[in-house]
Amino acid sequence: MASELVVFLGPTLLRAEAAGILDATYLPPAEQGSVVRAVRTYLPRAIVLIDGSFGTVPAVRHKEILWALSKGIPVFGAASMGALRAAELAAVGMQGHGFIYRWYSLTPLADDDEVAVAMCPPELGAAPLSEALINIRLTLRRAMHAGIVTAEERHALEGLARDTHFVDRSYPRLLTDARSNLPHRSGVAVDRLANWLPSGALDRKREDTIGLLKKLARCPELLGKRQGTAPFRLTEAWAYDLDSAGLWGDDIGSILAKE
Structure with missing residues (x-):
């Protein structure tokens, strides 16, 4: 049928x-x-x-x-x-x-990898194993408008996410990279972002x-x-x-x- x-x-x-x-x-x-x-x-x-x-x-x-x-x-x-x-x-x-x-x-x-994610094999349900760059960028823009990060910090975080291979992109990875690569003065903002993400992250x-x-x-x-x-x-x-x-x-x- x-x-x-x-x-x-x-x-x-x-x-x-x-x-x-x-x-x-x-x-x-x-x-x-x-x-x-x-x-x-x-x-x-x-x-x-x-x-x-x-x-x-x-x-x-x-x-x-x-x-x-x-x-x-x-x-x-x-x-x-x-x-x-x-x-x-x-x-x-x-x-x-x-x-x-x-x-x-x-x-x-626009790059194809804006939407690319790693996933489990289809036989196991094809569940996502990483986060899409476009979701990360939209989330960071929202965080900036909410006063969680500054425009400068947002652009720096976007750069870190973009420089990460799509199979490794995730919010935990981004936060770890931010603490290692952003200026020390941004540490408080990164902590705010970590606390805000569970309720603030977007999945477009x-x-x-x-x-x-x-x-x-x-x-x-x-x-x-x-x-x-x-x-x-x-x-x-x-x-x-x-x-x-x-x-x-x-x-x-x-x-x-x-x-």
């Missing part, structure tokens, strides 16, 4: 919490070939991309999202890999949602994800099929990607032959 909706979700939001907001088929973070597999397996009315894998596996390809769109399947993105791909593909029909999507859309040279990725899921639950008409924005063209590079993902064969060949 075809699913109403397929959602690629990992460290950004607990699956149980997401399922309580929106009834859908929840799959692990997307990687190369995931969208094609989802279309072939579930025949979804719509696809939501939140989280994606990268580094140890090839990231979800733009071309497979374009292919899904050309088949009239709405594709939404938010928060993490979804926000990135939506900002990159908005002109051809992918629909973005939330602050992070808008920020990427307005900041063409989580907020954007919840916002999109609630929007789709509230407006199911958004999940209706739509016309593709342009004819899809099979390229040699995408055929190679499909083969690399173990998808090139009689099954997928017959699907593409219908395009």
Whole structure:
């Protein structure tokens, strides 16, 4: 039976919490070939991309999202890999949602690692093992407005976070680095920040994800099929990607032959 909706979700939001907001088929973070597999397996009315894998596996390809769109399947993105791909593909029909999507859309040279986090293997739930840089930066801005740190201290802390590899970014690591690298006079501010973080830290990725899921639950008409924005063209590079993902064969060949 075809699913109403397929959602690629990992460290950004607990699956149980997401399922309580929106009834859908929840799959692990997307990687190369995931969208094609989802279309072939579930025949979804719509696809939501939140989280994606990268580094140890090839990231979800733009071309497979374009292919899904050309088949009239709405594709939404938010928060993490979804926000990135939506900002990159908005002109051809992918629909973005939330602050992070808008920020990427307005900041063409923004680093991908703003939203990157380390995570457990999908088999273990894909729980987050580090903190996203964009969450840290937004939290530090909030701390500055709350009088916890000065503008100078905020910028210094942001620099420390940015210089830390994404797999090691966390608030405990940031506080430790701050005590070692910031001027001694900032020690009191770092202590204030440590006491404030448990109640003051922001998780914009989580907020954007919840916002999109609630929007789709509230407006199911958004999940209706739509016309593709342009004819899809099979390229040699995408055929190679499909083969690399173990998808090139009689099954997928017959699907593409219908395009």
